[in-house]
Amino acid sequence: xxxxxxxxxxxxxxxxxxxxxxxxxxxxxxxxxxxxxxxxxxxxxxxxxxxxxxxxxxxxxxxxxxxxxxxxxxxxxxxxxxxxxxxxxxxxxxxxxxxxxxxxxxxxxxxxxxxxxxxxxxxxxxxxxxxxxxxxxxxxxxxxxxxxxxxxxxxxxxxxxxxxxxxxxxxxxxxxxxxxxxxxxxxxxxxxxxxxxxxxxxxxxxxxxxxxxxxxxxxxxxxxxxxxxxxxxxxxxxxxxxxxxxxxxxxxxxxxxxxxxxxxxxxxxxxxxxxxxxxxxxxxxxxxxxxxxxxxxxxxxxxxxxxxxxxxxxxxxxxxxxxxxxxxxxxxxxxxxxxxxxxxxxxxxxxxxxxxxxxxxxxxxxxxxxxxxxxxxxxxxxxxxxxxxxxxxxxxxxxxxxxxxxxxxxxxxxxxxxxxxxxxxxxxxxxxxxxxxxxxxxxxxxxxxxxxxxxxxxxxxxxxxxxxxxxxxxxxxxxxxxxx
Numbered sequence: 001x002x003x004x005x006x007x008x009x010x011x012x013x014x015x016x017x018x019x020x021x022x023x024x025x026x027x028x029x030x031x032x033x034x035x036x037x038x039x040x041x042x043x044x045x046x047x048x049x050x051x052x053x054x055x056x057x058x059x060x061x062x063x064x065x066x067x068x069x070x071x072x073x074x075x076x077x078x079x080x081x082x083x084x085x086x087x088x089x090x091x092x093x094x095x096x097x098x099x100x101x102x103x104x105x106x107x108x109x110x111x112x113x114x115x116x117x118x119x120x121x122x123x124x125x126x127x128x129x130x131x132x133x134x135x136x137x138x139x140x141x142x143x144x145x146x147x148x149x150x151x152x153x154x155x156x157x158x159x160x161x162x163x164x165x166x167x168x169x170x171x172x173x174x175x176x177x178x179x180x181x182x183x184x185x186x187x188x189x190x191x192x193x194x195x196x197x198x199x200x201x202x203x204x205x206x207x208x209x210x211x212x213x214x215x216x217x218x219x220x221x222x223x224x225x226x227x228x229x230x231x232x233x234x235x236x237x238x239x240x241x242x243x244x245x246x247x248x249x250x251x252x253x254x255x256x257x258x259x260x261x262x263x264x265x266x267x268x269x270x271x272x273x274x275x276x277x278x279x280x281x282x283x284x285x286x287x288x289x290x291x292x293x294x295x296x297x298x299x300x301x302x303x304x305x306x307x308x309x310x311x312x313x314x315x316x317x318x319x320x321x322x323x324x325x326x327x328x329x330x331x332x333x334x335x336x337x338x339x340x341x342x343x344x345x346x347x348x349x350x351x352x353x354x355x356x357x358x359x360x361x362x363x364x365x366x367x368x369x370x371x372x373x374x375x376x377x378x379x380x381x382x383x384x385x386x387x388x389x390x391x392x393x394x395x396x397x398x399x400x401x402x403x404x405x406x407x408x409x410x411x412x413x414x415x416x417x418x419x420x421x422x423x424x425x426x427x428x429x430x431x432x433x434x435x436x437x438x439x440x441x442x443x444x445x446x447x448x449x450x451x452x453x454x455x456x457x458x459x460x461x462x463x464x465x466x467x468x469x470x471x472x473x474x475x476x477x478x479x480x481x482x483x484x
Contacts, residue, residue: 035365039321066321069272109136109151126165141184145184167202195221198220198221222250231303231370241465249310274340275304277295277339305358376462376466377468385473392447395456396440397413399413416459422445
């Protein structure tokens with residue numbers, strides 16, 4: 001998502017000196033070992049004067065985020081070749097230096113000026129020379145040095161609204177940017193720009209274009225437009241055990257792809273996560289006008305807790321940081337783009353503010369796990385293993401939800417013989433009550449099986465795509481005379 005004020009938080013220093021002092025109160029929160037560090041995206045769109053700046057100071061003091069993410073617009077800071085805005089660069093540096101020891105800064109750099117992209121007024125246009133972008137990066141990274149811990153190269157380059165070029169053109173930019181940053185600060189982390197909705201297909205294109213070796217980690221975003229789904233809910237891609245990119249947990253498939261390309265040891269940075277609190281109807285994509293565009297403020301806080309709980313799980317220790325988008329609502333307009341903040345535009349904390357404060361203090365791990373990866377509880381009443389039969393074969397099976405999440409409802413029960421389909425039970429043709437699906441059939445086709453042993457398998461699948469299976473052996477006694 002690209003919802004930023006063009007000059008960002010560092011305008012604070014010129015608007016109100018009080019908030020520069022306030023920035024020193026952004027203390028780092030390490031959390032327990034293995035847990036992703038928390039962080040916030042910060043911009044200056046909510047500031048209108050010293051009074052609000054002072055009020056914001058007290059609120060930020062409570063959060064103590066481990067990371068602060070800001071944007072740097074190349075097209076604003078270098079409006080003509082070589083004319084880098086030194087005063088603005090100085091404002092950024094002043095802000096970074098005011099942060100207490102241990103607070104990490106992630107800077108996302110994007111937006112090409114017209115002079116560098118062939119004259120286009122669209123900053124999403126790729127530069128005609130990657131060296132011009134690399135030169136700018138080298139200049140600012142030299143100016144800021146170790147004040148910046150991570151550099152993101154562009155923002156959601158998988159979206160044509162942010163990058164009009166091809167994946168190959170992006171890889172070319174990445175290859176120029178990487179050594180430019182490293183020359184100034186070898187210890188800095190260079191991140192592949194945040195991929196919208198865990199966009200691993202785009203990452204695959206980056207690898208195919210030769211991008212491996214030009215980034216230290218991959219940034220992903222999970223603050224999808226009109227998302228109203230819990231981070232615990234997920235779905236597999238059809239026919240696979242890979243989690244769909246639109247699920248919060250889709251970052252696991254990003255990591256699998258990285259591992260397949262030899263980058264399994266590199267980290268993932270979730271540089272944007274969040275849920276909007278708009279109460280308007282969704283106005284984006286295939287869901288436009290069909291459902292809610294956001295969640296309640298209470299649900300936003302619940303999802304924040306669940307998300308950081310997920311990122312605190314040991315199996316996801318490759319996620320280095322999770323940075324909430326956004327600290328403050330970007331506008332008063334009741335649109336999902338504007339309502340991701342922990343605070344309203346009037347700087348009134350939402351319940352998610354207190355939830356974030358607690359996450360920052362204790363690392364975010366809850367007493368429960370993340371997502372329900374347990375398949376349904378399956379009971380095959382009939383047939384029993386080793387049962388002999390002649391004539392039709394009664395098949396009676398029940399599948400019950402294993403867990404309490406709505407997304408864990410039973411999808412279907414597939415019944416097979418010797419690996420071949422007999423039928424599928426679902427809510428339409430089977431009994432469903434109390435989160436249990438029960439199917440019953442006197443299978444007439446069993447008469448036609450050859451004499452001897454055969455396998456009967458039942459496979460229950462929940463709404464997340466997680467399966468449970470039971471297989472038994474039945475023996476067809478064909479010696480009994482068949483009824484006509």
